[in-house]
Amino acid sequence: MEIIYKKRFLKDLKSIPAKAQLAIKSVLDSLRNSDSLETANVDYLKMEGQRPGGNYYRIRIGQYRMGIEYVHPDLVVIMVAVRGGFYNAFPPK
Secondary structure (H helix, E strand, O other): EEEEEOOHHHHHHHOOHHHHHHHHHHHHHHHHOOOOOOOOOEEEEEEEOOOOOOEEEEEHHHOOEEEEEOOOOOEEEEEEEHHHHHHHHOOOO
């Protein structure tokens, strides 16, 4: 699966502690090596309250959430944040 990173995600990733960065990179490796989101063996959930036709998902990584847009076979990583602030900013309205 091809993974595309948004600038916001790269900026968010720099502000996260090193231990959490390793966990996030491990999840990204798992996604990269799988054929689809369903076979990646990650804790994902389709987001509610999105525009019609939206394909936004969140992936849980400890206390952090990673926001993605999934259109098979491509994956766009949009943001990562602590659980509390994540749901206020994602999915994009």
